[in-house]
Every structure is written in structure tokens, then in C-alpha cells.
Amino acid sequence: MVKTAWRILARAMKTKSLAVNPRNIRFIGDNPIISDDVSRKNLEEAAQTVRQSGQVVAFPTETVYGLGGSALSDDSVLAIYAAKNRPADNPLIVHVSSLDQIERLILTKLKKLPIVYEKLVETFWPGPLTILLPVEEGSLVLKLCTAGQDTVGVRMPKHPVARALIAMSDTPLAAPSANASTRPSPTEAGHVMFDLDGRIPCIIDGGPCEVGVELTVVDGLSEPPMLLRPGGVSAEAIKQCGGGNWENVVLAKKTAGKMEAVKTPGMKYRHYLPTAKVVLFVGCGNGEKSVKEWVSRNSISDFSKVAVLRGPLFASAEELGLSGAVERDFGHTATEMAFRLFKLLREVDDLGVDVILVEGVAEEGDGLAVMNRLSKAAFEIVSS
Ligand code: TXA
Numbered sequence: 001m002v003k004t005a006w007r008i009l010a011r012a013m014k015t016k017s018l019a020v021n022p023r024n025i026r027f028i029g030d031n032p033i034i035s036d037d038v039s040r041k042n043l044e045e046a047a048q049t050v051r052q053s054g055q056v057v058a059f060p061t062e063t064v065y066g067l068g069g070s071a072l073s074d075d076s077v078l079a080i081y082a083a084k085n086r087p088a089d090n091p092l093i094v095h096v097s098s099l100d101q102i103e104r105l106i107l108t109k110l111k112k113l114p115i116v117y118e119k120l121v122e123t124f125w126p127g128p129l130t131i132l133l134p135v136e137e138g139s140l141v142l143k144l145c146t147a148g149q150d151t152v153g154v155r156m157p158k159h160p161v162a163r164a165l166i167a168m169s170d171t172p173l174a175a176p177s178a179n180a181s182t183r184p185s186p187t188e189a190g191h192v193m194f195d196l197d198g199r200i201p202c203i204i205d206g207g208p209c210e211v212g213v214e215l216t217v218v219d220g221l222s223e224p225p226m227l228l229r230p231g232g233v234s235a236e237a238i239k240q241c242g243g244g245n246w247e248n249v250v251l252a253k254k255t256a257g258k259m260e261a262v263k264t265p266g267m268k269y270r271h272y273l274p275t276a277k278v279v280l281f282v283g284c285g286n287g288e289k290s291v292k293e294w295v296s297r298n299s300i301s302d303f304s305k306v307a308v309l310r311g312p313l314f315a316s317a318e319e320l321g322l323s324g325a326v327e328r329d330f331g332h333t334a335t336e337m338a339f340r341l342f343k344l345l346r347e348v349d350d351l352g353v354d355v356i357l358v359e360g361v362a363e364e365g366d367g368l369a370v371m372n373r374l375s376k377a378a379f380e381i382v383s384s
């Protein structure tokens, strides 16, 4: 197994895995009812931990696993940045479990969500959508969490474990994805353990995440409104939702220079990188011509060090002239590809391959989020 250099840093603590069964959690209003003792005890322990200043807990959401700490504590936010090795100018999304929490803890003056979000929130919350809210003067959400921006990103997750953890701690949780910075986002508890073992006190294991890529981030405070990061809710669904000026939503650009001031600071960092090099093939049909050319141009001879992620069109590794390569089914639809993307990148990387050849998908529906992540992960993009 390949270890990134920084993982070998001294391990300060033992990381506990706390099993919680999401199927045993239901809600009456915003209150979680947990029907098995182990899940209840483990969630209580995690809620207790995350309430403490300076403590963090990894937990499942419907998109990817998050690394949460109190958004109201500088020490907790610092602990998140430190555990992930994350640049401090990249703001964190605040996770809440109810609208009441937003009114009590985030919009203490305004009280109500800006009207532009009403329809979106009604349609997609709880769910994989983050909205940007204004940071009020004297806000309880601290500068460290927003990286000094005048907006704060807020999400209400649908995953019962995430919702229960936030409700039980009554703490809005600042939470980035629970991977080490630059690594693919984690969609299973084991991915978090691989990246952060010894660096955080505990991981709630609630099984695999349903969506597999991160959520959509929108800014309705700008005119026209902007889609800052495509994700679990598609651009088409946002346009159709109505309310405000959402049918004219503008897509932010995918990447930015290191010194460029951008709306989403996360855009300027390399992201989603396995150790192996990712080569993305766009519009290359069944891949035969483009993959064969790429392999010969790069003088690749040991195919056991090559992985192929086949989408709906790519031929088999053998037909691509790569007998002996690692081959994985990337899925037949963009939604399946989103679900499998990060898991497969980690899985084939762990087998010690040098390159991962990946079939791209059209940038529509969930394909937009898949291609956004893949183009950031890619060392090279080959288009026909
Ligand atoms: O699904 C997800 O998005 C996961 C789960 C845990 O919620 N979170 C996640 O967070 O992936 P993170 O930190 O890896 O990505 C959040 C993105 C970053 O690109 C960040 O720059 C952007 O959202 N963001 C957060 N707050 C923002 C703000 N106030 N203004 C603009 N962009 C913001």
C-alpha cells in the first residue's frame, strides 16, 4: 500500500471507529429517535466529543464523509484544518440540522433565510445543497470558519447520522470532506481511517455514502446567481426549481490561479489526487484509437501497472490492447459514475498502479459534477 509522506507523521492519538446504523434512526420533527443501543451510545459519545472546543469527529453525509467540529469554536476549526493539512484560506461549510438552528445561531439578526433561497431550500433541504448566507456583524460563526469571507456556506444534510449528530450536540458543524487535503474525498469510513488514522479521535461508521461526490454550492446573493461547485443537485434541477433568478444561474469557472481571488477558494487547489496519475479521456468513443495512441506515445509496456475505469462506451482492457491491466466498471450512467468515482480512484490506487485511464462523460445532469472532479484530478486530459 502506498503511503503519502505526510501520513507517516507522528500519530498523536488512537482513532476510534463508532458504528451507527442509519436505518435505526428516525425523526419526529427535528428530534432523532434511535432504536438500537449501540448506535445511540456511539452517537451520544460523538455528540459529546464534537461539542467540546478543539475536538473533531468524522461522520457520514449523503454526499461524502465530513470532518466536523463546532463552527462556533476557533479551536475546533483549527483542529479541522490541522488534521486535514488544509490551507487556511479555504472556508468551511456549516452543517445544521434545522432551520431553527440557522435562526438561533447563524442569522441571529435577519432571522429568516433570504427570500431568493426559499424555493430551493423547500425543494432540496435536507439534501446535497449548500447556500451562501451573509455573515452578520458580530456573527457567532467565526472568521476562521469563513476564512474571512463575507458569506458563510450552510447545508442541511439528509443523512440520518449527520442530522442526528448535529441535533444531539445542538452544534452547527463546520465540516469539509474528511480526506487529507489533496486526496480523493472519502465515501466510506475506511477511506477516512486510511487518511486520518491517529489524527482525529473518532470516525462514525454509518456505511457508504449514497451520492458519492460532494454537494452543490450556490450563491444567490450575487446577481445573476452563481453555481460555484456542481454536485449532488444538478444545475438543471436548480434552473427548474424557480424562485429568484435561478433559471439564469451562471456556472463558476472550474479552476483558478494560485494568486487569483475567487468566490470559491477551493477552486485554486489541486484536488482529488490519488498517488497514481489520472488520464482523462473525453469524447473518445470506445477508446480504442485514443488509448492505444496514448499508450504508445508514453511507451507503456507493463500493463499490470495500468488501471482502466470503463464507463458506458469504453471497450474492455483486452480490446484496448491492455491485457493484464486492472479493469473496473465505472458505471453506465453519470449518477453511477458519481457514486463510484472516489471509491474506485482509491481502490485502484491501493493496488499500486502508476496510471489510471478514465472514461469521461457528457457534462450534463450528474455528469457535470463527475467531470468537474475528474478534470481536477487529471494529470492529463485527452480529447478526440
Ligand atoms: O459534500 C460536501 O460538500 C462535503 C460534506 C462534508 O458536506 N463537504 C466538502 O467540503 O466537500 P469542502 O470543504 O471539501 O468543500 C467546500 C467547498 C470548497 O470549495 C470551499 O471553497 C467552498 O465550498 N466554500 C465554502 N464556504 C464558502 C463560501 N463562504 N464562499 C464560497 N465558497 C465556499
Ligand code: MG
Residues within 6 Å of the ligand: 176, 177, 185
Ligand atoms: Mg473536499
